[in-house]
Amino acid sequence: MKKAKITLSQLRKSKVWHKNTTRIPKRPQAQKKAVKKGLDKSSMFLKMVIFRYGVKIVPEFRFDPNRRWRFDFALPHYKIAIEVEGGVWTQGRHTRGSGFVKDIEKYNRAAALGWRLVRVVPSDLLKDEFLELVGEMINNE
16 A cells, blocks of 8 residues: 655645534644644544545444453554553553553553554644554555
8 A cells, every 4th residue: 555645734625624624723832722622633633544545444443342442543454553642741541550550451452352552642643753653554464
């Protein structure tokens, strides 16, 4: 599968980008304000992965039938899981002891089931470097 390098402005002009989608601000300060107003980074990420690589990506994917665990995003065909680790600098759930231990249990179970896991902080979710990493994983099936 050939990688297509695309910018956010090109995505906005594409057919994938629907007319009812909220405008994505370019400046970080404006992005923070937009997030407070309900602009969703995860929907932008979904659209960018679909547009760049043409693959099915599922948000909140339940991967283990015996547990209620979910991946933030998953590419089920490729068994690629993406976990957005929030609260890194504010002692959020993923960095406190009990939450960290529960994450280890979840990630180990995912590995036992054959999933490849990528962890990312929210600020890096839409960066080209991360999107290219997802593309490399798709290409290295």
